[in-house]
Amino acid sequence: MNVTHPLRRTKIVCTIGPSSWETDILTELANAGMNVARLNFSHGDRDSHQEIIDRIQAYNASSDLQVGIMLDTKGAEIRTGDVQDPILVAKGEEVVFSSTASESARERKLIEVSYDGFAKDVIETDTILIDNGEISFDIVSVEPDGSVIAKAREKGEIGTRRHINLPGADIDLPSITESDWEDLRYGAEKNLDFLALSFIRNAAEVEQVRALLEEVGSTSKIISKIETQKGVNNIKEIIDASDGIMVARGDLGADLPFEKLPAIQDEIVCRCKDAGKPVIIATHMLESMKEHPVPTRAEVTDTAHAVATGTDSTMLSGETASGSHPLVALQAMIRIHHATEEHLSRLETTYNIHFRDSAEEEMDKAIALAEEEEVEAFVLITETGRTANHISKFRAPIPIIALTKNDIIQRSLSLSFGVYALKVDFDSSDDVTMQNGVDLAQKIGLLKKGQKVMLLKDRANKMEVVTL
Numbered sequence: 001m002n003v004t005h006p007l008r009r010t011k012i013v014c015t016i017g018p019s020s021w022e023t024d025i026l027t028e029l030a031n032a033g034m035n036v037a038r039l040n041f042s043h044g045d046r047d048s049h050q051e052i053i054d055r056i057q058a059y060n061a062s063s064d065l066q067v068g069i070m071l072d073t074k075g076a077e078i079r080t081g082d083v084q085d086p087i088l089v090a091k092g093e094e095v096v097f098s099s100t101a102s103e104s105a106r107e108r109k110l111i112e113v114s115y116d117g118f119a120k121d122v123i124e125t126d127t128i129l130i131d132n133g134e135i136s137f138d139i140v141s142v143e144p145d146g147s148v149i150a151k152a153r154e155k156g157e158i159g160t161r162r163h164i165n166l167p168g169a170d171i172d173l174p175s176i177t178e179s180d181w182e183d184l185r186y187g188a189e190k191n192l193d194f195l196a197l198s199f200i201r202n203a204a205e206v207e208q209v210r211a212l213l214e215e216v217g218s219t220s221k222i223i224s225k226i227e228t229q230k231g232v233n234n235i236k237e238i239i240d241a242s243d244g245i246m247v248a249r250g251d252l253g254a255d256l257p258f259e260k261l262p263a264i265q266d267e268i269v270c271r272c273k274d275a276g277k278p279v280i281i282a283t284h285m286l287e288s289m290k291e292h293p294v295p296t297r298a299e300v301t302d303t304a305h306a307v308a309t310g311t312d313s314t315m316l317s318g319e320t321a322s323g324s325h326p327l328v329a330l331q332a333m334i335r336i337h338h339a340t341e342e343h344l345s346r347l348e349t350t351y352n353i354h355f356r357d358s359a360e361e362e363m364d365k366a367i368a369l370a371e372e373e374e375v376e377a378f379v380l381i382t383e384t385g386r387t388a389n390h391i392s393k394f395r396a397p398i399p400i401i402a403l404t405k406n407d408i409i410q411r412s413l414s415l416s417f418g419v420y421a422l423k424v425d426f427d428s429s430d431d432v433t434m435q436n437g438v439d440l441a442q443k444i445g446l447l448k449k450g451q452k453v454m455l456l457k458d459r460a461n462k463m464e465v466v467t468l
Helices: 023-032 046-061 118-122 178-189 203-216 229-233 235-241 249-255 258-275 297-308 326-345 358-373 386-393 407-415 430-444
Strands: 011-016 036-040 068-072 087-089 094-098 109-112 127-130 135-142 148-152 156-158 163-165 194-197 221-226 244-248 279-282 313-316 377-381 400-404 419-423 452-457 462-467
Touching (some): 011 326, 011 407, 023 036, 036 046, 046 068, 068 407, 163 249, 178 194, 203 235, 221 229, 221 235, 229 235, 235 258, 244 258, 313 326, 358 386, 358 462, 400 407, 400 430, 407 419, 430 452
Parallel strands (some): 011 036, 011 313, 068 194, 094 109, 400 419
Antiparallel strands (some): 127 135, 452 462
16 A cells, blocks of 8 residues: 555544445445554454454555554443334423333333443432433432333334433443454454453453453453543542543533533543543534534544644544445545644644653653754654554644554554554664554655655664654
């Protein structure tokens, strides 16, 4: 694959589904700039996911720039039951939520729920939301038979297996279910690049998955999804325990007052930058593009804001999984990234990020020197990806070409801000390795003749500015 478009530093995760799982569409998305393909294990079966994995791995086998693969677990969700036809609800109508048929439902419509502890947990809130607030209900009463009577705030319809939120309630379900453990073992044994854990509430849950990875000798990285108030409350310990964070704004925005979401999103991005851990902003980024070929102006501004605050990645969900315009949605997000990054490059943007060790301090000095010398790219050699992540942490305003001999390390950097990782054979001489990497980067269009670049020779601990 040759890079023919301007380089951008903010990465993009695309969710793969019926609209994008065929080989030709996957190839178009990858060629256009998809950095990570997300497989949502809330939908589909193991065989269909494996087919997608096989197709992405086949693409990677013939491409110098690799696409990472993310397995996203279902998590402990509460959902409505199966219905033959959607249940129509009028504004002000009282309905019954129950895990079993109940006496209370004789005179009211019954909304079956998938969770026997629903009545116990619902007392911690006063609201029930369907599909993150598409329909909302005020709780009227909790009956002795375990059913919950609620009044609709607006009219709507409830179809099969719709998602239920109880804002602010501490749901008495494990974040990682038995089926999640099966999926995680499957992903870990296949060394899928990223395992995204839904509804993570504390570091202990992350450490349980870390133990599984160690048990099977997996190289997979753990991405913890922040979707609850409890996850927000424990964000520091979760970041410390994880390899990266996803701000999953759909459920998070339903579990806490929506007006608090922007500030919490920005705080998590700042905390992740300080920790040097990749962060993904997800859900409802370009939601209208599931149907329309052009995003709303609010969606454009929202995506640009995420880029401006220094997130490592933004994510497309239904836009690429089930929408009518998957490639157009990706291209729109890329355009927003480019325009925002170009705008930021003209400003004096300073990120107040702390040093955790001397290696990070050295990378900060490298960025300062690069700006002084008007360098257009970094080229570095990295054994583990750590050096690339150190310089990525400080949000360098130019691309980082990371040379590694390991394709697993190459794909692990697919979420890191500004990093374009290339696999090259390592020579005993750093100079030879560096030259081979520069030659490959020029061949595929990451670098051009006449550009001024900074060479970071990790093993020799040297910085050198050269003109290609």
